[in-house]
Amino acid sequence: MNTIRQLALIGPTASGKTALSIKVAQALDAYILSIDSLSIYKEIDIVSAKPTLEEREGIVHFGLDRIYPNEDFDVTTFIRLYNDVYAKAAADSKNLVIVGGTSFYLKMLMDGISELPKISAASEKKTADALKDLKETYTWLSSLDPDYMSRIASNDPYRIEKALDIYFETGLIPSEYFRQFPPRPTVKSELPVYQIEIDRQLLRKRIALRTELMLKKGLIDEICCLEKKYTRAPNCMKAIGIKETLAYLDGIYDREMLQEKITTNTARLAKRQTTFNNSQFENVIKGSVEDLEKMLL
Structure with a gap:
């Protein structure tokens, strides 16, 4: 397998990541892997600010339009996707640019996650029975493994289910299981991380402009179609841009x-993204879009 160059480009939403990633991919003869929790969905185009085919400038993108809105995914989806894309890039003698606003997935690629055991039908039944009384089960798990459960909310059925699966299948409390099976990084070769820095007031203006353009492009119609086809049940229907539009359709907001x-x-999301990026990544190369473009090109 060929050795390829790879890099990651992170930054808050609307900071210019997409345009810069395409320029870099052109210069480096690279594929682009998107790590974005909304762009991965088919049919969610305007509200996700997904680059159009024209905007992609002929660069092959991965991680876009992978699943339908009523399908679930988690970090393991991106781990499998990264492995597949890296292998394809190496086979095709291409480099790789990883870009997106959901930096949590990048963090998990670099730090790794523990491999979970295969859950038997008997364990699944025990878990399903236990989940019938979430409050009581949470209290019981907390008595078994107070350290691990202190990091899980009492109303988080997904993570409580995973804890139950581990315990019923292995007989180990989650803390002990993860001590015995520590996380293994997915990324094995060098992966420099570049982070876009942008003035908060300027970013707010960019977000406001992008929101205005989304509405002009047909955001409301897109959300109407999504609701009609998939209802409001899927997790993605709670995303920023979607939940507000649903409130507008309910008559709670006017268009302004x-x-x-x-x-x-969106501005609040951008602040949270910046806080996460600043706290979770080391040896990051930071600068404005213009500074990073000069470095990379």
Whole structure:
């Protein structure tokens, strides 16, 4: 397998990651792997700010339009995707640019996750029975493994289910299981991380402009179609831009308030993304879009 060059480009939403990643991919003869929790869905195009085919400038993108809105995914989806894309890039003598706003997935690629045991039908039944009384089960698990359960909310059925699966299948409390089976990084070769820095007021203006353009492109129609086809049940229907539009359709907001709510909530998301990036990654190369473009090109 060929040795390829790879790099990651992170930054808050609307900071210019997409345009820069395409320029870099062109210069490096690279594929692009998107790590974005909304762009991975088919039919969610406008609200995800997914680059159009024209905007992709002929660069092959992975991680876009992978699943339907009523299908679930987790970090293991991106781990499998990264392994497949890396292998394809190496086979095709291409480099790889990883880009996206959901930096948690990048963190998991670099730090790794523990491999979970295969769950038997008997264990699945025990778990299903236990989940019938979530409160009581949470209290019971907390008495068995207070350290691990202190990091899980009492109303988080997904993570409680995983804890139950591990315990019923292996007989080990989660803390002990993860001590015996520590995480293994997925990324084995060098992966420099570049982080876009941008003035908060400028970013707010960019977010406001992007929200206005989304509405002009047909955001409301897109959300109407999604609701009609998939209902409001899927997790993705709670995403920023979607939940506010649903409130508008319910008559809670007028159009002006809709635009303001999406802008404000997106700006808050951008702040959380920046905080996460600053705290979770070491030896990051930071700079403005212009600075990073000069470095990389």
